[in-house]
Amino acid sequence: MYAIERRYRRELLVSMGAYVIVMLTVWPLVRTTDSTGLRTLICAAPLLPFGLALRAMLRHVRDSDEFQRRLHLEALAISALIVSFVSMSAGFLVAAKVIALDGTVLLWVFPALAGLFGGLRCLIARRYDRG
Amino acid sequence: MNNRVRELRGKLGWSQAQLGDELGVSRQTVNAIETGKYDPSLPLAFAIARLFGLAIEQVFNPDA
CATH class of the missing domain: 1.10.287 (Helix Hairpins)
Structure with a gap:
């Protein structure tokens, strides 16, 4: 390895x-x-x-190395965009009093980002690994 | 960009992981270069050519 x-x-x-x-x-x-x-x-x-x-x-x-950084960047960019979109959506829903969330929901931001990053990183790497 | 990395590695009898160790990159990176899915940077391309004792244009063909 x-x-x-x-x-x-x-x-x-x-x-x-x-x-x-x-x-x-x-x-x-x-x-x-x-x-x-x-x-x-x-x-x-x-x-x-x-x-x-x-x-x-x-x-x-x-x-x-340079190729691994490229994979990291691609996975991080997509996961950050997804987490940002979900956070914004939740923020608007809370502001409009459609749903109620307390501050502890912030504890889920990092696990969501890390989990998405890990999954996407594997998927992106598999795309390059074929062939 | 086409390259002869797989052919040259095969001549030395090295695995992708061995070549990666020599270059300080991962096996996955070597595989992506060999399959043409990733074009290495100029410093890495020079390091690959130097390792095989060839000029860069003897390993990488930008016209292909």
Whole structure:
């Protein structure tokens, strides 16, 4: 396997593993903590491993070869457009009071973007891999 | 743009992954170049030609 891909998978596995541990051990404390300062610290806890995951993604894109960057860009552009369109649509519906959403919906922006990117990246790569 | 990368790699008995390692690119990138689905940048095209010990125009044919 391409060395950059190996490094990316290792870094992502470690950071997302740490994220899951924090979400299972630290995040539940937010329900029983009254202090705003402590709740802010609890909110910051998952952001540390999440930041490491973002760093892994950035290193992956930065160190990829020119063709892989092209695939990343195509997948990222399409996924960003889809997520933006859905966010705008939801925003208008909330503003018009057609649907009600609270702020926690923002937690879904990154998973939606990452999931779409991953799926589209595979589809686009398959298109080039044929032949 | 046509190229002789697959033919030249075959002469050396290398896999796409081996050629990718030599060039510092992925196997997928080598495959896309060989199938003509992706035209490499000038620096990568020069690196490919240099690796095979040929001039760039002996590996890549822009007229095809």
